[in-house]
Amino acid sequence: MRKAVSVLLAILLAVTGCAGPAERQDLAHVSYLTSFNTFGRDAYVYVAQEKGFFASRGIDVEITPGTGSVDVLKLVAAGRADFGVADFTATAITLAKERLPVTTIAAIHQKSLAAIVTLEGSGISKPADMVGRKIGDQPGSTNQVMFPVYAKAAGIDAGKVEFVPSAPPALPQLLAAGQVDGIGQFVVGTPLIEAAAKGRKAVVLPYGDLVPDLYGNALVVSKEFQGKAPDKVRSFTDALLEGLEYAITHPDEVGPILKKYQPTQDATVASAEVALMAPYVRPSGYSGRVGGMTEERVEKIIRTLVEARAIPDGVVLRPGDLATFG
Template sequence: MRRVTRTFAVAALATALAVVAGCSSDEPEETNNAGSGGELVKVTYLTSFGNFGRDAYGWVALEKGFFREAGFDVTIQKGQGTGGNITTIVSGKADYTPIDLTGGLLQFGKGTKDFTAVAAIQQRTMAAIASTSDKNIKTPKDLEGKTLADTPGSVVRNLFPTYAKLANIDYTKVKWQDGDAANLIGILKTGKVDGIGQFVVGRPTIAAVTEKEPTFLPYSDYLTDLYGNVLITSTKIAKEKPEEVKKFTAALLKGLEYALANPAEAATILKKNEPPTVEAAAKAELELMASFVRSAGSGEKVGTIDTARVARSIAILQGAGQLPQGITPEQIISVDLLPKV
C-alpha cells in the first residue's frame, strides 16, 4: 500500500521558507513570495458548500491570522458544491477550495481535468441523503418513488447511481430537482421534497431549521473506502507555484485543527462573518466532523491521502460504470504537494 503522509507544519515554519529563483532552468519558476516577508499574495478561497459549521475552519484561519502569517491576503466566498467549485477553480475565478474527492473523480472522468488535490480535509466521505422523520425514509429502498433536491454538481447527486446499485435500489425511480446550496434545508422544511443531498454533519442544522427529527442514509454504509472533502487548486497553480500551495495548505489545515479543538469559538467566528449562523448548530457540526477528519485508529495525520485507498475508490466507480478505465490516483492528486512526514 502506498501511503503519502506529512506531519502538519506550523505557520512559523512555513513563513521561514523562501523561494530561490533561477536555480535551474529545469525547475518551474516560483512566481510568488508568500510568507517570505514581501507583499501578501491575494488568494480567493471558496467554502465547500455555503457557510455552515463544517466550513468554519476557513474563517478561523482568516480570523486567527494563519493565512496572513503564511503570506496570504485571503478573500472567502461561498462555494456551491463539488461541480460548481471545480468549474470556478478551472476558470481561474478562485484559487483554492474543498471538493468531495469522489465527486472530483467523477468530474475528471467526464473530461474536466485542470484541477488537482493537494490535501485531505476528511478521511471518510460525509455524503448522505437527508430527510426528516415524517417522510419515513428509513432504508435505501424507501427512496424509490421519492423526490430529492440538490445542486446539479453535488457529489451526493452524481454518486447516487453507484450508491443505488450497491444498495440494490432502482435509481431511475428516484426524482431529482435542482436546489441552491444555501436553500436546500429550507426546501426540505417546506415539505416540497422528501429529502436532500447533505453531509451527515448537517444533522444539527437540519434539526434547527426544520424543527423536525433528521434522518440520514450515509453513503459510507456502502462505499467504505471513499474520502470526503479534499483541498484542490488548479493544475496551473500547482505546477507554477508549488511553495505557495504548500504554505496555503499548511495555514488552512492549521485553521481546521484549531476549529476542531475549539468548536464554540469557531462557531462564533463563523457567525461574525455569516450572521444567520445558529452557533449551537455550527458548533455541533464541527464536533461531529472531528471523527471524519481524524479517523479513529487509522494512524493518519490531518491532511494525508492514501493513494491505495483512492485506487480502490476508482475501481468501485469503474465497476459501477461511472468512471472510464485508465484513471489513476496520480492523475487527480499532486503527490509531491501532499502533506508528508
C-alpha cells in the same frame, strides 16, 4: 520649537499610517471557494483567517461561498479561483468525464460526509424507500453526482429516484415544509435541519455506510497554479489544515468566529456541525496527519467507481490523474 515638533509629529503620523497597508501589500493574495455555501462544516477557513494562520505564512485569502463540487472544480480549472474544496469522489467522476486541469492536494475528511437526509414520518428509513420519491439538491452537488455509486451499493435503481433542483440555503426549509421527501446533505448538517424542522428528528442515510473507503471533501488547486507557485500552494495548504485541526479541537470557538464573518449563520448550529465532523477528519484508529492522502487508497476508490460504472467505459484513470501526493 513648536513648529519643529508639529512637523515631526506629522511625519511620524504619515509613516505610521502607511505601515499597515504596506504590510498588507506584502501578503500574497489568493482566492478560495468553500465547498457549499458557508455552513459550519466549511468554517475552518474562517478559523484559519481569524487565528492568523494565513497571515503568519504571508497569505491573504479572499473567501467566496461555493455552490457544489462540480462548480468549484470548473471555477478553479478556469482560473477564477486559486483554491477550492470539492468532494473527492465527485472530483474523480468529473475528471474522468471532462479531464479538467485540477488536482487534489489534501483530504479534508478521511470519510465521506455525503448522505440523503429526511425527517421522521417521511416513510424513508432505508435506501429502498427512496424509490419513487423526490430528493432536493443543488445540480452538480456532491450528493447528486455520487448518488449512482451509493444506489448501486444499496441495490436500487438510481434512475427511479427524482432529484429536484434546489438552492443550497433553501434545502432545510423545503424538507421541513414537505415540498421534497429528502435532501442531499452532509451528515453533519443534522443540527441545521432539525432546527428548521422545529424539533422533528432527522433520518440520515450516509453514503459511507455502504461505500466506506471514500474520502470526503478534498482541497483542489489548478495544475497551472500549482506549477507556477508551489511555495504559495504549500503555505496555503498548511495554514488551512492548521485551521481545520484547530476547529475540530475547539468546536465551541468555531460558531462565534463564523458568525463574525457571516452574520446570518447560527453560531450554535455551526459549532455543533464541527463537533460532528471531527471523527470524519480524524477517524478512530487513523494515525496519519490531518489532510493526508495515499496513492493506494485513491487507487482503491478508482476501482470502486469503475465497478459501479460511475466512470465511463474506456476511460483509464490513475491516482496521479486525481491527486498530488506528498
